[in-house]
Amino acid sequence: MKKTWLITGASRGFGRIWAEAALQRGDHVTVTARKLADVVDFRNRFGEAALPLALDVTNATQVQQAVQDAYAHFGRLDVLVNNAGTSLFAATEEASDEQIRDLFDANYFGMVRVLRAALPLLRKQGGGHILGVSSGLGITALPLIGFYCATKWAVEALHESLAQEVKAFGVKVTLIEPGAYATDFGKSGQITDSLEPYAEMRKVFLTRLNSTERGDPEATADAILKLVDTDKPPLRLGLGTTILPRARAAYAERLATWEAWEGVMNAAMGEPKKTVEPWMQQMINGTADQA
Numbered sequence: 001m002k003k004t005w006l007i008t009g010a011s012r013g014f015g016r017i018w019a020e021a022a023l024q025r026g027d028h029v030t031v032t033a034r035k036l037a038d039v040v041d042f043r044n045r046f047g048e049a050a051l052p053l054a055l056d057v058t059n060a061t062q063v064q065q066a067v068q069d070a071y072a073h074f075g076r077l078d079v080l081v082n083n084a085g086t087s088l089f090a091a092t093e094e095a096s097d098e099q100i101r102d103l104f105d106a107n108y109f110g111m112v113r114v115l116r117a118a119l120p121l122l123r124k125q126g127g128g129h130i131l132g133v134s135s136g137l138g139i140t141a142l143p144l145i146g147f148y149c150a151t152k153w154a155v156e157a158l159h160e161s162l163a164q165e166v167k168a169f170g171v172k173v174t175l176i177e178p179g180a181y182a183t184d185f186g187k188s189g190q191i192t193d194s195l196e197p198y199a200e201m202r203k204v205f206l207t208r209l210n211s212t213e214r215g216d217p218e219a220t221a222d223a224i225l226k227l228v229d230t231d232k233p234p235l236r237l238g239l240g241t242t243i244l245p246r247a248r249a250a251y252a253e254r255l256a257t258w259e260a261w262e263g264v265m266n267a268a269m270g271e272p273k274k275t276v277e278p279w280m281q282q283m284i285n286g287t288a289d290q291a
Helices: 015-026 041-049 062-075 095-126 146-169 198-209 216-230 242-261 262-269 276-286
Strands: 002-007 030-032 052-054 079-082 128-133 173-178 236-239
Touching: 002 015, 002 062, 002 262, 015 030, 015 079, 015 216, 030 041, 030 062, 041 052, 041 079, 062 095, 079 095, 095 128, 095 146, 095 173, 128 146, 128 198, 128 242, 146 173, 173 216, 216 236, 236 242
Parallel strands: 002 030, 002 079, 030 052, 079 128, 128 173, 173 236
Antiparallel strands: none
């Protein structure tokens, strides 16, 4: 059975690769990018199966319109791939407020805008599969890209919560967590000027990063197709050989720390008491003042 997709950030990288894979097997795909010119070739190559649309996820009005147009054109939406994003290379004290806001506007709030536009349609049709593109950096953070990592940790929390909210409507949710791949994603981001105290760290980090083995992004397509075809998709799907070792090490260290401090943690609970919060009870009773 053919599936109908909507993919944000389909001009290059994973978004383009996954769109091509879906179209090549006969699915219908709405391919979006900030500039329509970057995705119009899909129509030339795949005909009516592809719907190219301009979509800047930082533009709330355009997001609503594009999702509605895609749904009206194909009549349903089976797979939503929230992939658009950017990056920021900066130590914590190097980035400006504006740069940080712009990053979160694209990577987090942009994703939220797309979800808010699509969720009523998915609920109405009684199902669908949301793929939120996170990162291995949503599992562990690295220096000098902390703000980017923070957007991905926010994406992780959002989708973990979302999965619980929409399960009853038949909507599935999966976080895609790619490791290092040979895409040109880094070209889309900002690089701040380095403050002198961080100059040597930046040099060492970039040298190590530049020599990192990277996966073939084309090899991810089969994993994504298998994911959307399964009846019981996982909440998280790592891509590449580095994700599981990274997660094992990170969670082993976290568990060891929590266990070492368990006595202090438990003592901080004090004497547990069962209490009723008035505002919660009002919401349960439907009497809360909805400000």
